[in-house]
Amino acid sequence: MQTSKPIIGITMGDAAGVGPEIILKSFEHDLVHETSRSFVIGDASILERAKQFTGSTKEIRRITHPSEAKFEKEVIDCLDLNLLAEDLPIGQVSPEAGNAAFQYLAKAISLANAKEIDAICTAPLNKEALQKGGHIYPGHTEILAELTGTKDYSMMLSAPDLKVIHVTTHVGIIDAVNMINPERVFYVIKLAHDTLSKAGIENPKIAVCGINPHAGENGLFGYGEEEEKVVPAIEKAIAQGINVQGPLPADTLFFRARRGDFDIVVAMYHDQGHAPIKVLGLEAGVNITVGLPIIRTSVDHGTAFDIAGTGIADEKSLVEALRQAVELAPKR
Incomplete structure (x- = not known):
């Protein structure tokens, strides 16, 4: 039944990187719709722009809360934080994009802490942009730990x-x-x-x-x-x-x-x-933060500024991260 599928919040990550593109490509996979109720936390205008790079024809629907999402196959629901200009430069370190990536994640953590979503799946952020945006963390994991009040945790990488x-x-x-x-x-x-x-x-x-x-x-x-x-x-x-x-x-x-x-x-x-994980292929690895009170999975690659905007970024790691988020999420 529809209601048995876990609700997964997908954070856009650094909008100047490949995150928006791999998110759009992931929603082309039937697995995403068949196993989860997934929506994006980010900027709807950036997703709209990325459609021209990927050829996606899906409608981007703006929502303000997960309860508004309809999870229809030809539509991507986006909890639109509206933080970035539509002409944000692609493939460049940007304090604005770094701050936005933090805000997307903070919103997702808030929803997960409130049990309004069952798991978080994160597209990549850029550590330099994050810090230039005023958030002095080494990466996703440390933000998750602080905002969930977790002192002991670890990073697990999973490949087939x-x-x-x-x-x-x-x-x-x-x-x-x-x-x-x-x-x-x-x-x-x-x-x-x-x-x-x-x-x-x-x-x-x-x-x-x-x-x-x-x-x-x-x-x-x-x-x-x-x-x-x-x-x-x-x-x-x-x-x-x-x-x-x-x-x-x-x-x-x-x-x-x-x-x-x-x-x-x-x-x-x-x-x-x-x-050793990355030798097996960047598209194969998934990053899972274990020890948190919430479920978080992620791609195991970076923002790939060098190919952002070309449409060639591989979405397989994000699809696998979503699959593992579904497996680990508490069942409703």
Whole structure:
């Protein structure tokens, strides 16, 4: 029945990037209509402009609240915040677009907190534009955490054959190593276990990366970081019945995980976890923030200013993000 489908708010992200285009293209997929009641949170005039790049013939209907959306197949409902000029330059860093991207997300979080939508799916924002627009955050994840009052959370990347969850994300490598501690590593291991268990994976197999090359190789590399920061967390998790192994060398672990030896990999820092996912293809990855009181999924690519306005941006990652938002959303 129509009412059984979750309501998904899709934020437009940075309107100078490919977000408006991939949103329009996503609504051409039957999957979106068959599995969800999805609408856009953004600027309707920007969506209208993007129709000329994508060839979309769908009507853009302006709404002021999700309750006004009709979710008709040939129409895209847009909760229109009306923040941007129709002639916003495409493919350029813009403080106005950065501020608007923040406001779209803040509106979506407010609706999710009030349980007026079941999940948020985000198109990409540009970190430079976001900060020039007056919002000093490293990215979506940190905004979501602050506006939901969440202190502990993690970024999970999901591709068809590989899932990765991160101990640290948007910090420099030296800061990342300093931030890693047994409490945080254990929290992320347990979060991985709980997330996959709720998704229906019984006794999920979890692998934990080392910090140093070859996971330190018994003290040969580094200064004992594995023994100090990682091993105690793994031992605690095993004692609680979690199926976890490590620390394991990252240079072979992701191959093993993709082969099927593990259900998810715990990565220690941003590039350790992101690079293997992105090698599989930017269109395949989905970014999921876990540990929040609301569901949020996202594309795992940037604003692609270099191709914005050309109509060639691939929408597959957004379609997959929407699919996973539907799977994770609470059922009405």
